[in-house]
Amino acid sequence: MSGLTPRKEDYIKAIYKLSERNRAVRVKDIAQVMGVRAPTVVGIVSMLKEDGYVEQEPYGYLELTALGREKAKALIHREQLIYKFFEDVLKLPSDEAKDNACAIEHYISPVCLERLLFFIEFISTCPHVKPKFLEHFSKFINDGDDINLACVACCCHEMSQESEVAQ
Amino acid sequence: MSGLTPRKEDYIKAIYKLSERNRAVRVKDIAQVMGVRAPTVVGIVSMLKEDGYVEQEPYGYLELTALGREKAKALIHREQLIYKFFEDVLKLPSDEAKDNACAIEHYISPVCLERLLFFIEFISTCPHVKPKFLEHFSKFINDGDDINLACVACCCHEMSQESEVAQ
DNA sequence: TATCTTTTTTAGCTTAGTATAATTATGTAC
DNA sequence: GTACATAATTATACTAAGCTAAAAAAGATA
Structure with a gap:
């Protein structure tokens, strides 16, 4: 009975992932x-069975119901979006990205997630920004705190003789 | 006894914020x-007293100890960094940004937070990227899913083409 | 001072999520 | 086809975080 807690969601995801492997x-x-x-x-799992997400014969194997699979896919989709942001944009190591995505997935609001998705889309599909921006940020990470060192790779830098940027 | 749970951390932050107001x-x-x-x-609070974060005379007012204040400041600092990212970079409404920052603050790893900080720094201090990038992303959000509409504001675009912006 | 109100504390209960130890069912080897 | 190994389940107990109801302390007021 009752709703899905973050922890129950984790178990649904785990069952889904295991059943794929x-x-x-x-x-x-x-x-x-x-x-x-x-x-x-x-x-x-007994609670998930009551809630109709899981099926199991006594002492038998576990399976997600259709409802369970839908739920799992939705949850994993959320997780993947966050993972993608951590890995592709913030350049976190894959494991770190995965752990963090899994941990915070439950607590991010739909609006926040949507905005994050917008941001990933923006970064990765805009043909003008994409290549230079990510390359630029990678350099920034590698070279530490020396902003100007990183900035020589910026697309804007190439045209900066024309428009001087204040601040 | 025992360590700080996410929930106890929330109470420490709450006491700190209340004591400032x-x-x-x-x-x-x-x-x-x-x-x-x-x-x-x-x-x-009785657990926080045992752990040395809070002091209180019976039936009296609550105060953070020196340890409690240090802890609170560190926690609020973390929260602020995430809040700043959500509000300044992702352009979330202030309330939404605050709620999400508070909710996920406990679960983000130090490495992830550090990288997020790098990213905020990158976005907001790089003199070449900052103004154009944020402006560009704002347009992207407002104009929805039409990438090209957003992209006409890009600094790189101006560099390659001399077209007027269709808002 | 005596009473009433507000606030804190105590006592006892609930639920989620974990554990250990013991029990029951399944499956495989002789 | 019994016996052993493995796996699942049940029983029981603990901790964290919440609740209600009632008791105790403090504060306010007539």
Whole structure:
């Protein structure tokens, strides 16, 4: 009964991901990937069964229902957007990006996520900004705090003899 | 005893913020801003007292210890960095930005936060990128999904073409 | 001073999420 | 086809964070 907590959402995602890799998903597998003991999984999963996200014959394998799969896909989509931002834009190492995306996914509002998506789109599809901007930011990260060193790669720099930028 | 949970961190921040506004902080005030009942506050605060973050005479006002203030400042600093990103870069409404920053603050890793800080610095201090980039992104948000409409404001665009902006 | 109101505290209950230990079911090997 | 190994489940208990209801302290007022 009752709604999905962040933790239950994590379990739904885990079952989905395992079922893509393994075919047969067992309580033990979930316990392993979630870093908990089997009884914990049984407890959470029994709630997910009541809520219609999961099906399981006694002592058998676990499967997501159609509802569960839809939910999982939506959750993983959210997670992926955030992951993409952390990895592609902020240039975080893949693991770090993944962990952070998974952790904060539950707490970001729809509006915030939408705006983040806008931003990723903006950065990665605008034909004028995309290549220079990301390259520029990469340099900024690598060279540390020396802004001017990074800035020589900027597209705007190339035309900066014409328009002097204040501030 | 034991460590700080995300929720306890929220209470420390709340006490700090209240003490800046009010002078005297009461259980009732914290209950109000945290959206809980007084006994909940008493319970959490009694743990924070044991851990040395808070001091209170019986039935009296609450005060952060030196340790508590340091902790609060560090937490609020983190929160502010994320808030700044959401508001200044992603252009979220202030309330939305604040709520999201507060919610995810506990879950973002130090590395991720550092990188976010880099990014804010990059966006807001690079003299070549700053003005054009943010202006450009604002247009992108306002004009929705039409990339090309947004892109006519790009500094790179001006460089290559001499066309007037269709707003 | 005595009473009434407000605030804090205590006591006891609930739910989510975890654990260990014991029990039950399944499956495989002889 | 019994016996052992593995896996799932049940029983029980703990912690964090919340609640209500009632008791106790402080403050205000007639």
